[in-house]
Amino acid sequence: MKKNVLILFILLSCYTIFGQKNSSAIEKELEKLKKQAVCDCIEELYQNCDDIDNDGSTYTQIINLKGVYIINDKNYWAMIKKWQNKKYKSHDPNNSLILMKCLDLYTSTELNIYIDSVRQNELRLLKIKKK
Known part of the structure; x- marks a missing residue:
């Protein structure tokens, strides 16, 4: 058994x-x-x-967060540039895979970390306003 x-x-x-x-x-x-x-x-x-x-x-047309997270944030734009410069190899060498880079950024750990930092900052600002 x-x-x-x-x-x-x-x-x-x-x-x-x-x-x-x-x-x-x-x-x-x-x-x-x-x-x-x-x-x-x-x-x-x-x-x-x-x-x-x-x-x-562009979500800047409807977003309610401060523009500082997009317009003036060097970390944000460095992250965008990093993903723009990634090399993607297509099965067909005549194809560029530009949109895929942006979609992969969307699901990246790096973007999640950035969003978490914005979340923490916004929550901190809300606590300060309530006081």
């Missing part, structure tokens, strides 16, 4: 370990699929847009 339980435990452990590795690989591919949907959406919108030159798509 102990031998059967041990074998079952080993099999379940292997299944869990290998299953998680496969699951993790699948999740990475699914994340790419989500990003591809955004790329396709943007591409279709721009192809079908008659007034593309007047596109004012």
